[in-house]
Amino acid sequence: MPFPDVLDQVRHRMASIRKVDTKPELVVRRRAHALGFRFRLHRRDLPGTPDLVFPGRKKAIFVHGCFWHQHGCGRGQKLPSVRAEYWGPKLRRNVERDAAAEAALLLLGWQLLVVWECECQDSTGLSERLRRFLVNT
Template sequence: MSRIRGRNTGPEIRLRSLLHRAGFRFRLHVKDLPGKPDIVLPRYHTAIFVHGCFWHRHAGCRNTTMPSTRTEFWQKKFDGNVERDRCNRVALEGAGWTVITVWECDLKADALRIVNRLSSEIRKTT
């Protein structure tokens, strides 16, 4: 698990590239915000989290599998991740931020559709 990166993952870099090409300027991993969002658009007061389906338990996704060994450990770890994500979202929304979660599998399937959806969601906040 020590080799699993929490920042600058492939899906995150891909989304950043697409957002930049769409004209958005952003900050990365802002430490002052709850959960250190992967992408922060200060102009639009929007925080974006890029979640991996396995680690953050994307409901109904085929990538949300359970390891066959030490299931009790893994269940506790996954539950903690989901609860932490929920608390971070609530804290950000309570502070007036718009929070968007982009799932790894959705980004792989149709990245341009995701960016178009994000663009409309982000721009309607202003």
Template structure:
């Protein structure tokens, strides 16, 4: 039996995937500390529980993994070969949930920004995007 076929092993791997304080999120926070350090993390009182929130400015930043949130980059477009129907449905639900959260934020006067994992390859461009969003 190969590694991909062992359901117990696959389940253990998926349980180990973190939902907060991921490497991409930490990278965004490191950039923000240089010019806008007074953010709050994972606020449950803000729709969508954004990764980073500026409460007074009503700005929410979501740091999305390309695979998990269905980005149109190479990594986001890659679909697992095993249990493909499950993953297609899961990612579609994530995309719908993300859109609903952004709509709720907008209805409450918030602005939201999504930083994709693949965007972090160009730190200067990511910093520029963040500065424009918060400026």
């Protein structure tokens, strides 16, 4: 092989690019894990199937996409102009379902944190929020 080192470097770099997944939920998982917390994923027996669950602490985290869950940020408030009659009610139902799930979890004595997709870009801020939420009782 002519340039094995170069090929190796390229292969290595491509592999590391693939590994960095910026999907918001994975970002939050990585951060919580890096902080040393252990958690379960998608507990279907809990209202709303929270994305991360910390059973011992009775804390749960939802990671919400800004569009699907209608965040107050720019991305969340941008409604598609096509088929507005479809999207409007569908997104409203999502918001109603979120509110119902949150209320039900609170009634069961769980503490909640909602992390929005747009908040995952600030990894330092995100880590700090997660730490504060998970450490405080």
